Amino acid sequence: DGGITQSPKYLFRKEGQNVTLSCEQNLNHDAMYWYRQDPGQGLRLIYYSQIVNDFQKGDIAEGYSVSREKKESFPLTVTSAQKNPTAFYLCASSIGAGSYNEQFFGPGTRLTVL
């Protein structure tokens, strides 16, 4: 089955620790995205990547970092510089970012920083 996987589903970390969220897709999609969702809010774009070894900042990139070394993988690191990291993090992919394409979402990781 093709799809997007995110792990883990729930993640707890102490304040001041960096944490990396995994996102893997086997849809052969070129574009991948990271969003943050807070309770009762919409999705806000953190970073996106249109192709391997390239990525761009979204609307709320401060305190986050990403890498795109492989087409299938787009991990997100939440650093200690992120002031309020507790949130629901969603990864998505699409065929390509140069023209409209439906985005497919993973199940999300709920991060709680204690």
Added chain:
Amino acid sequence: GQSLEQPSEVTAVEGAIVQINCTYQTSGFYGLSWYQQHDGGAPTFLSYNGLDGLEETGRFSSFLSRSDSYGYLLLQELQMKDSASYFCAVSSGSARQLTFGSGTQLTVLP
């Protein structure tokens, strides 16, 4: 920047029709999408409008007026399983990235 407005909550009964409106302000607009999200779940794509007019997909239809910066999602023959949050999202920028509204929580009553 981009901004979108949609109602925060809508309630309707099973079998009814409901319309969720979305107004937007954006530069470099390409189109308007709608996504559905059940509590705690992943958003799923419902529809996309790149041109003015109505797009129909089964019980769901979506409309866009580019001149009015306005669109809506129409859900017909409501079912209990339609209870979810619905997000409009504008596609803009060189990478056609999505900017989402804050979502409309639809509650379908028996």
